[in-house]
Amino acid sequence: MRDAYVIGAGQTAFGAMPAESYRSLFGTALARAVESVPGEFDRETVDEAVVGTLGVGGRQLGLSAPAATEHAGLGGIPCSRIENACAASGYAVRQAVQAVRSGMADVVLAGGVEVMSDTSSDVTKYWLGVSGETEWERLTGTTFAGVYAQMASAYLDKYGATGEDLSRVAVKNHANGANNPKAHLSFECSLEDAADAPIVADPLNLYHCCPTSDGAAAVLVASEDVAEEYSDDPVRVAGVGAASDRVGLFQREAYTAIPASERAAGRAYDRAGVGPGDVDFAEVHDCFAIAELLAYEDLGFCDRGEAPRLLAEGVTDPDGDLPVNPSGGLKSKGHPIGATGAGQVVEAFEQLTGQAGERQIPGATRGLTHNVGGSGGAAVVHILERESEVAR
């Protein structure tokens, strides 16, 4: 199989953007991805597009991909929507890699888009709830936060972790997001701010939950046969892993882990021929603070129960051994459901090509992205590397 490379990636700012539509957001993300390609690149070169979106509010559930691509000057190419809840565009990137590796396409656009800020809180809760086990989790009166809160309760009970451990995730990710001009909540917060916030679902408070955002992201994936035409130093997709699991939390084998993440990461590491210790930074799916702690363990950054210590010791800070969520993560950068996974790859691309500005992790040559759908019903992990640096 031939290799796949990321030759360009871009995104809109994430946030509340009442003047934008899903089409205008998608168009902006694509334009920025095209601009980011080092060599001359015409968007007509794109053979195919895969667009991740949940379709919050139901605005364009049918034919979302043609509706978005026609607006961006890509009319006529094969394209499709991919839906895997919050992991939609992580899976779109994976689909692009598959198309390129298989030889069916040379350049594929993997994107994602979501508009969430123009619906009422109730409507948003409903559209988040549709990715739960609907007959059961929805009719208990729980919410998406409530499902992750049950993971947090189980984790705190099992390992003696505290609310402060959860709050440290918010403090770190807000500090990172404050350096990200694309972040939705680009302010810093103290441990006291994070500890004193109103409870959303015990033990999770407002600062332990990500915002709902508008935004789009786009990633251009090219085959090894053509990548050099556009970039002297493209970013190689070294490994991809994905897995699914039972949709309902209560049906799963573990509550203090996300088994699909662990399986997806294992596959990605195997295919890339590397381990957790070989990764310079990671963008992980911190939709709720507990999710970032579980990610450290599911991705093999530390043993079970050790995530709070890893965080408290600063290992995952920007100047630590393994920076996590330099972008600010879902917590601060924002979480426009369908755009999140591709947005993580945008951050990895910028880090690996030295374009991350104040967030730049010096010498970053290999990064990992981790995107989860629902409360763990789907997960996808990418390992991306700057081949020229890795080979040295």
Added chain:
Amino acid sequence: MSDHDITQTGPLAPEDVTADSPFTLPGFFDALGDGRLLAGRCTDCGTHLVPPRPACYECGSRAVTIEEQPRTGEVVSYTAVHRPPSPFSDLAPVTVAVVELDSGARLTGRVTAPVEEVEIGSSVAWRARDPDEVGIDPSAHLPYEEDWPVHEFELTR
């Protein structure tokens, strides 16, 4: 309506999976309305499936049978949802738990006690109720769910 056949064991033929079968949600909720909580049980690996499913989500076997479940169990994890969906707002904060029944089957549901009284390991018993008498706004239910009972857990000590 209590003519559902709870002796069904898979693999099921497509024509066996009717609205009377507990392998479908109408059949399952019909039984729950009669006070019987039915789980699928994989005869190959022992996994409980609540509600019953025609294939085991642990091992993929279709040799799934139906087992009636006990009323009592223990809280495995829990939360109180302070900002629930609006049909549940009269009940806020809504205590929700995952419960492991004495059989080993797990299911999630609302707990009638305030969250302060609940902990991991708390003993509970489930009961099925008419959604109207619980205080849930009927808009929570999709049209095909309107006749379904809701289950809830009570602390037993």
